[in-house]
Amino acid sequence: MIPSTTNTNTTTTISSPSSSSPSPSTTLSRYESQKRRDWNTFGQYLRNHRPPLSLPRCSGAHVLEFLRYLDQFGKTKVHTPLCPFFGCPNPPAPCPCPLRQAWGSLDALIGRLRAAFEENGGAPENNPFAARAVRMYLSEIRDSQSKARGISYEKKKRKRPPPAGAAVAAAALPPSSAS
Numbered sequence: 001m002i003p004s005t006t007n008t009n010t011t012t013t014i015s016s017p018s019s020s021s022p023s024p025s026t027t028l029s030r031y032e033s034q035k036r037r038d039w040n041t042f043g044q045y046l047r048n049h050r051p052p053l054s055l056p057r058c059s060g061a062h063v064l065e066f067l068r069y070l071d072q073f074g075k076t077k078v079h080t081p082l083c084p085f086f087g088c089p090n091p092p093a094p095c096p097c098p099l100r101q102a103w104g105s106l107d108a109l110i111g112r113l114r115a116a117f118e119e120n121g122g123a124p125e126n127n128p129f130a131a132r133a134v135r136m137y138l139s140e141i142r143d144s145q146s147k148a149r150g151i152s153y154e155k156k157k158r159k160r161p162p163p164a165g166a167a168v169a170a171a172a173l174p175p176s177s178a179s
């Protein structure tokens with residue numbers, strides 16, 4: 001739809017997940033290809049939803065439903081609290097605990113879908129992938145998987161180089177003598 005220049009009403013059109021495809025001669029980066037594939041998968045999920053959902057009616061609750069649906073295809077063993085290997089990063093034997101999507105994979109997926117939503121005409125303030133419920137869910141998944149596997153997901157702190165003046169001043173100090 002091409003808006004006329006004399007029209008004073010504003011219309012926002014969000015492209016359907018399957019309609020956004022660049023020309024065949026364009027080579028996409030790995031990230032862009034994955035983002036498009038994720039966007040198309042989410043669009044297929046919406047079409048198969050009962051009742052079918054349109055993208056503008058999609059909410060954070062629908063995104064959570066999608067993430068839970070994806071769990072069935074996960075490859076990460078997440079031990080239950082009753083499992084003898086709960087909290088053990090390298091269990092010595094197999095166990096019947098479920099396979100789930102890893103937190104890092106879900107976090108990256110949501111990041112790509114957030115970007116794809118806005119690239120396809122969605123307003124940032126209406127982005128269901130940025131909903132508070134989605135952020136809280138990802139946080140809960142991170143914490144529960146961290147406990148279940150005995151691996152912490154703490155953010156690594158960046159080492160900052162010392163200021164240039166501090167290095168010169170440290171070099172000018174006399175070495176301490178230990179007697």
